[in-house]
Amino acid sequence: MSKQGDSVLGVIGGGNMGSALVRGLLAGDFSADQIVIVEKDDVRIAELKREFANVEVVSKLPKCDSVVLAVKPTDVVEVCGALDKSGVQQILSIAAGVKIATIENAIAKNVAVIRAMPNTPALIGQGASAMAAGENCSAENVAWAKKILLGVGTVVEVEENLLDAVTGLSGSGPAYIFLLAESLIAAGVQQGLTEQVSNELVRQLLVGSSLLLAESSETPEQLRKKVTSPNGTTAAGIAELVGKQFAEIIAGAVSAATARSKELGK
Incomplete structure (x- = not known):
């Protein structure tokens, strides 16, 4: 059995920040067989397979109970439509500007949603992130999200209405x-x-x-x-x-x- 149990974490979006989070996960307590990267661009898929040789990289989302949303803000609602059928139970979103309620409303069932704002030094493991938890989140959901973000730097907890200020300060x-x-x-x-x-x-x-x-x-x-x-x-x-x-x-x-x-x- 792997160090985190048998659950699979789906990282949706294999861009700079998504791949930085994967590096942080692998450097921590996650093993390669616990992570699936979902990326729709064929060229990027090939690049991700070269960098993460032991991590599964796919173009369609498999069944996952835990998901990191690292897609463009304009893609979030569409992706959440697919997540509704995937068995997802907890979501960490780093999509800039997308509110927790937007994600919750795009998924029919109650899902724990944590919204975070990292910054670009996360690409070298020196990021400063802030996170806010939705109403459906338990202490375990918050700890899960925090562990992921700690893999790329430091993290603080704030109310969601302060994430715009975080964006203006540490995000920019x-x-x-x-x-x-x-x-x-x-x-x-x-x-x-x-x-x-x-x-x-x-x-x-x-x-x-x-x-x-x-x-x-x-x-x-x-x-x-x-x-x-x-x-x-x-x-x-x-x-x-x-x-x-x-x-x-x-x-x-x-x-x-x-x-x-x-x-x-x-």
């Missing part, structure tokens, strides 16, 4: 960090560094600072103040950022992304 957040990286690299070049040198310094700057923040018991504010000497170079740079309303710009970006997430969810 990697793009904010990448834009910061672009801007820092360009700033280094403006000060006379080559693009190669500036690029290398900025990449390690972000990696090192992130690790320091993750491993420190101090707050971001405390860490910032420790590196900011009065009247020093860092203080001059921080003063420029404050003067240009850096915090307000970041808050505006998160607010705009949150508002757009709400619009898309209607």
Whole structure:
């Protein structure tokens, strides 16, 4: 018997995030014979079979009591129609903007639905996910979903109405960090560094600072103040950022992304 019992988990959608979740499952307590990947694109099926040699990859959903929905939001209702006949009992959906009620209404019977919002660092096992549980979920359903998401990073539980804010913060957040990286690299070049040198310094700057923040018991504010000497170079740079309303710009970006997430969810 496999480590999780005899139940089969169907991962519907073998794209970047779906395959990242499969990698996390295989690195954890799931064995290859407990997972089925469902993918409709023939080219992608071939790629998945090469990467996951011992995992079954099919184009049609077999009978599964547990399912991860990793399809495009526009495909969710159609997929749920097929799930209604598959014997599914619990669903973890990572389809952006698709509400729990939408999935529940698309399936005739009562099914435990958990909705989650991961982000792209999950592709390397460093994701930040938030999840919300539907009314039909038990503690066991929540623990099941959390275990899957922990395979690709960290996970927090929130109310579903806060998932739009999560989308605006951590869902879109990697793009904010990448834009910061672009801007820092360009700033280094403006000060006379080559693009190669500036690029290398900025990449390690972000990696090192992130690790320091993750491993420190101090707050971001405390860490910032420790590196900011009065009247020093860092203080001059921080003063420029404050003067240009850096915090307000970041808050505006998160607010705009949150508002757009709400619009898309209607």
